[in-house]
Amino acid sequence: MKTITVAITGASGIAYSLRLMELLLQAGHRVYLVYSSAAQFVAAQECGVTLSPKVAETRQMLLNRYACKPEQLQVFAREDWMAPMASGTGATDAMVVCPCTMGALAAIACGMSDNLIERAADVMLKEQKKLILVPRETPFSAIHLENMLKLARLGAVILAPNPGFYHLPASIEDIVDFVVAKILDQLQVEHQLMARWGEAG
Numbered sequence: 363m364k365t366i367t368v369a370i371t372g373a374s375g376i377a378y379s380l381r382l383m384e385l386l387l388q389a390g391h392r393v394y395l396v397y398s399s400a401a402q403f404v405a406a407q408e409c410g411v412t413l414s415p416k417v418a419e420t421r422q423m424l425l426n427r428y429a430c431k432p433e434q435l436q437v438f439a440r441e442d443w444m445a446p447m448a449s450g451t452g453a454t455d456a457m458v459v460c461p462c463t464m465g466a467l468a469a470i471a472c473g474m475s476d477n478l479i480e481r482a483a484d485v486m487l488k489e490q491k492k493l494i495l496v497p498r499e500t501p502f503s504a505i506h507l508e509n510m511l512k513l514a515r516l517g518a519v520i521l522a523p524n525p526g527f528y529h530l531p532a533s534i535e536d537i538v539d540f541v542v543a544k545i546l547d548q549l550q551v552e553h554q555l556m557a558r559w560g561e562a563g
């Protein structure tokens with residue numbers, strides 16, 4: 363069983379993180395969730411999902427939604443400095459910032475550590491553990507690209523949510539699953555979301 367930090371920031375594409383958490387929990391892994399205040403707004407707008415300022419309420423909502431074991435899911439406030447992933451001694455196996463705003467990208471690239479999302483990402487970098495960023499913006503400015511390059515050189519995985527269409531998606535869910543499959547591959551978590559290239563569908 364892996365423990366994965368999932369950080370949701372206020373970029374478009376909340377559906378990716380909801381599906382990612384679903385599959386991680388279904389596969390028996392443990393998720394530590396943290397989200398920004400902008401994410402609360404975008405989640406409500408895009409998915410009709412309430413990421414409450416009260417993390418206990420969000421945890422209960424997600425336990426109901428995913429029907430997982432309570433010990434598989436912890437939700438932390440963005441200012442919770444006592445959260446395990448705020449320290450190298452409690453660093454999780456991997457961290458995914460999904461979706462990742464350009465603001466969060468910049469803060470992580472600068473090592474700001476001003477909230478739990480930024481701090482946990484900074485911990486992953488300093489501990490040389492897997493940090494996956496799913497940056498969402500278009501077009502990218504040179505600032506965005508420089509931040510991504512800096513982080514890629516530090517070992518972070520820049521996993522832009524660019525769906526392929528060669529699997530002939532028939533729904534938004536198929537497009538979401540394409541991106542989530544790429545994240546799960548990076549996490550080395552088994553999945554059956556789509557046939558691999560060269561395999562029969």
Ligand SMILES: Cc1cc2nc3c(=O)[nH]c(=O)nc-3n(C[C@H](O)[C@H](O)[C@H](O)COP(=O)(O)O)c2cc1C
Pocket residue numbers: 370371372373374398399400401403404407462463464465466498499
């Ligand atoms: C509906 C909505 C969609 C947004 N989409 C994006 C986006 O795709 N990428 C991005 O960088 N910012 C986006 N933003 C702006 C961020 O939410 C804003 O910069 C915020 O300060 C980011 O804070 P955070 O990084 O703490 O979540 C969006 C905002 C709203 C309200």
